[in-house]
Amino acid sequence: xxxxxxxxxxxxxxxxxxxxxxxxxxxxxxxxxxxxxxxxxxxxxxxxxxxxxxxxxxxxxxxxxxxxxxxxxxxxxxxxxxxxxxxxxxxxxxxxxxxxxxxxxxxxxxxxxxxxxxxxxxxxxxxxxxxxxxxxxxxxxxxxxxxxxxxxxxxxxxxxxxxxxxxxxxxxxxxxxxxxxxxxxxxxxxxxxxxxxxxxxxxxxxxxxxxxxxxxxxxxxxxxxxxxxxxxxxxxxxxxxxxxxxxxxxxxxxxxxxxxxxxxxxxxxxxxxxxxxxxxxxxxxxxxxxxxxxxxxxxxxxxxxxxxxxxxxxxxxxxxxxxxxxxxxxxxxxxxxxxxxxxxxxxxxxxxxxxxxxxxxxxxxxxxxxxxxxxxxxxxxxxxxxxxxxxxxxxxxxxxxxxxxxxxxxxxxxxxxxxxxxxxxxxxxxxxxxxxxxxxxxxxxxxxxxxxxxxxxxxxxxxxxxxxxxxxxxxxxxxxxxxxxxxxxxxxxxxxxxxxxxxxxxxxxxxxxxxxxxxxxxxx
Numbered sequence: 394x395x396x397x398x399x400x401x402x403x404x405x406x407x408x409x410x411x412x413x414x415x416x417x418x419x420x421x422x423x424x425x426x427x428x429x430x431x432x433x434x435x436x437x438x439x440x441x442x443x444x445x446x447x448x449x450x451x452x453x454x455x456x457x458x459x460x461x462x463x464x465x466x467x468x469x470x471x472x473x474x475x476x477x478x479x480x481x482x483x484x485x486x487x488x489x490x491x492x493x494x495x496x497x498x499x500x501x502x503x504x505x506x507x508x509x510x511x512x513x514x515x516x517x518x519x520x521x522x523x524x525x526x527x528x529x530x531x532x533x534x535x536x537x538x539x540x541x542x543x544x545x546x547x548x549x550x551x552x553x554x555x556x557x558x559x560x561x562x563x564x565x566x567x568x569x570x571x572x573x574x575x576x577x578x579x580x581x582x583x584x585x586x587x588x589x590x591x592x593x594x595x596x597x598x599x600x601x602x603x604x605x606x607x608x609x610x611x612x613x614x615x616x617x618x619x620x621x622x623x624x625x626x627x628x629x630x631x632x633x634x635x636x637x638x639x640x641x642x643x644x645x646x647x648x649x650x651x652x653x654x655x656x657x658x659x660x661x662x663x664x665x666x667x668x669x670x671x672x673x674x675x676x677x678x679x680x681x682x683x684x685x686x687x688x689x690x691x692x693x694x695x696x697x698x699x700x701x702x703x704x705x706x707x708x709x710x711x712x713x714x715x716x717x718x719x720x721x722x723x724x725x726x727x728x729x730x731x732x733x734x735x736x737x738x739x740x741x742x743x744x745x746x747x748x749x750x751x752x753x754x755x756x757x758x759x760x761x762x763x764x765x766x767x768x769x770x771x772x773x774x775x776x777x778x779x780x781x782x783x784x785x786x787x788x789x790x791x792x793x794x795x796x797x798x799x800x801x802x803x804x805x806x807x808x809x810x811x812x813x814x815x816x817x818x819x820x821x822x823x824x825x826x827x828x829x830x831x832x833x834x835x836x837x838x839x840x841x842x843x844x845x846x847x848x849x850x851x852x853x854x855x856x857x858x859x860x861x862x863x864x865x866x867x868x869x870x871x872x873x874x875x876x877x878x879x880x881x882x883x884x885x886x887x888x889x890x891x892x893x894x895x896x897x898x899x900x901x902x903x904x905x906x907x908x909x910x911x912x913x914x915x916x917x
Contacts, residue, residue: 421521421525428525428529429505435532436501436538437498439775440493440542441497443542443781444784444786445544446782446785446806447667447806447807447809447810449545450809451471452479452482452496452545453496456468461483464480469629469633474587475546475586476629477549478545478546482496497542499544500541501542504552511524511530512527513559515741517562518704518705519697519745523748527741530744531737531740533767534658535770536658536729536733540662540730549587551733551737553583553586554734555737556575558738558741564601565604573601576597576615580597580598584622585622587733589726589731592711592715593712595715596708596712598619601616602616650729652671653729654728654729655680656672657671657729659680660672663770667783667806669779679767682762683763686744686760687743689746689755689756690746691746693749693752694746695749698750702741704742705740705741705742705745706742707738709736709738710735712732713732783810785810785814788835788859788864789814797868798896799895800827800833801894801895802832802880802885802890802891804886804888805887805888805891823877825877829869830868830870830871831867831868832883833867834864834885835863836863837862837863837885839886840885840886842884844884846879850873854867854868
């Protein structure tokens with residue numbers, strides 16, 4: 394007689410309960426997919442709205458054209474970041490071009506990729522709910538959107554720092570060597586993206602050393618990989634240490650720069666665009682909501698939630714503290730964008746405050762309000778030129794093709810973007826003199842008086858206001874010999890000016906060939 398194992402009937406659930414369980418199983422991936430889609434829409438839909446600014450033009454005009462040997466040379470002499478982004482962008486530009494949309498799309502793609510990684514970080518740190526909230530923060534945060542639309546290394550830095558943080562948490566929680574090696578690899582790539590990744594990676598390494606102190610044979614080879622990557626970058630970092638790259642940073646007090654960084658983390662560089670003061674008023678609402686979320690984490694979280702929030706705060710504030718210590722030692726590179734490795738850990742602490750088990754509804758209200766404010770502000774920025782990068786594309790179109798020999802006087806950071814949008818046919822003047830019939834001055838809007846050091850034969854023929862800039866054109870009936878110091882000191886309202894030369898038939902002068910008098914001077 395055959396013997397059969399008893400059959401156990403599956404549990405029977407009411408139809409309503411079964412439907413609710415299915416709804417929950419689909420709700421989470423649907424919500425995450427929606428956030429990824431929203432992040433993609435916010436980053437790609439307006440990718441070409443703003444023109445390149447100075448640093449992006451350096452990438453497109455100087456670093457990426459040419460071969461790899463040219464790229465490494467330019468990274469060494471004209472950049473202050475590691476080479477990984479430029480290598481990726483070099484290949485990307487071969488396929489998608491050097492225009493705003495083509496080149497920035499690499500950063501936009503990386504910015505979208507951070508959203509699912511943020512979900513994994515929140516889930517590993519606390520819960521799936523915290524992961525979803527953190528993913529929403531990443532999708533809508535104006536600072537992350539700003540650098541997802543910039544042809545520089547910051548989106549790559551954020552992406553690899555996010556991976557480093559995720560595998561750090563896994564190695565901390567699960568103790569698996571595989572996660573430790575993934576942490577080492579992502580940390581090495583983060584260092585190859587930006588030197589400030591060192592502060593986050595160093596804190597994680599110290600934390601893991603304590604956690605893995607009984608398994609040093611497994612830990613030391615992994616951390617050696619990170620050390621090797623950092624050591625390999627050290628000669629380049631020393632070669633790039635040039636006061637002309639970062640000397641402007643120390644002109645602002647360190648405390649002011651940290652305050653600006655805090656505002657930028659809440660409203661992006663849109664609150665502190667080039668040559669404009671920080672707009673702290675836009676940060677008041679998100680600052681209040683973030684404070685409320687952290688207060689919930691401090692006073693209403695259970696033990697595990699409080700511990701998770703402390704990890705996020707410890708990493709984020711630790712990055713800021715180490716950067717301040719480096720500044721104290723004389724290596725002061727503290728600006729908003731360089732502190733980006735601190736943003737995601739700090740956002741994770743806020744996300745935990747918004748996802749407490751005991752106060753889910755209140756936390757959800759805070760999270761929704763914060764994301765709604767950010768979304769509204771993101772849209773507002775796309776409609777408000779004064780919160781965007783200076784519109785060098787429109788400025789160059791207003792300057793137009795040269796009809797007579799002319800000099801274009803602008804502030805220093807505008808020179809390369811103007812050259813780029815004029816087709817690269819406006820070499821910079823470094824000294825000597827030139828005969829010109831036209832002088833175009835790019836200034837701040839409030840400057841209206843005629844320059845006293847411009848010869849009287851030049852008369853004003855055009856004054857055009859372009860949002861935060863003004864173009865004033867002076868023309869002389871006959872060409873006048875104007876010296877470089879005379880042109881460079883024309884009033885623009887900015888700290889340092891540059892002079893570009895432009896004529897109807899082009900100029901023989903170039904970056905390496907000075908003006909006709911042969912005089913050689915310091916860069917303008």
